[in-house]
Amino acid sequence: MDKTDSTILSILKENSRASASDISKQVSLSVPAVTERIRKLEQTGVIEKYTIRVNPGASGYNLLAFILVKMDYSRNMEAFQDVCLQLPQVLECHHTAGPADFLLKVLFRDMQDIEDFLSCTLKDIKGVTDANTIICLSTLKEEITV
Template structure:
């Protein structure tokens, strides 16, 4: 990967619908050269997918919560991992070093749905020992692709 590839990635991160023609003008390469570089970035898995950022609130999801989770035994980890990825409310799940084992980013409609998620989904997963939930009041910065 070189500087031109980086410029192509920056253009695609700003607008995933940018055409090779648009990008070629920004990086001073021909359209076929840009197309070939994009193809190589996709094949090498540097570009994993193209996505859309939606307005969560307009979609009805007004509550974002961060949930820290501890698992009771290492034997329960695989079961937890398989279970947690099944919940559409969980938009991120990270294995952590430190006080907690996992950090979940959960997007839901309201506190009623949060209560249901915590009581009837998360705590029903075998091995979940405890959780600690924080509600996000506002987001100052969120970058989907760095």
């Protein structure tokens, strides 16, 4: 991957619907050359998928929380991961080293939603022994850069 590929990725991160024609003008390459570079980035797994970015507040989800989850036994971790994959409010689930076994990034509508999730969903998952919730006040930066 070279500087031109990085520039193409930056353009696509800003607008995944950018046409090869628009991109070609910005990187000074022909449309077929840009199309081929994008195809190679897809084939090598650099580009995993094209998606949209939804404004959570505009869709009614105004609270973001990070939850540190401790498990009692490692044999319950796979089941925990399977459950997390099915929970739509869980945006991210990371297996971690440190004070907790997992770090969840979870989106909620309001405080009642958080309480319901913690009391009725998370703590009912087999093996969960502790959950420490951190409420996000604002997000300064949230992106993946290459």
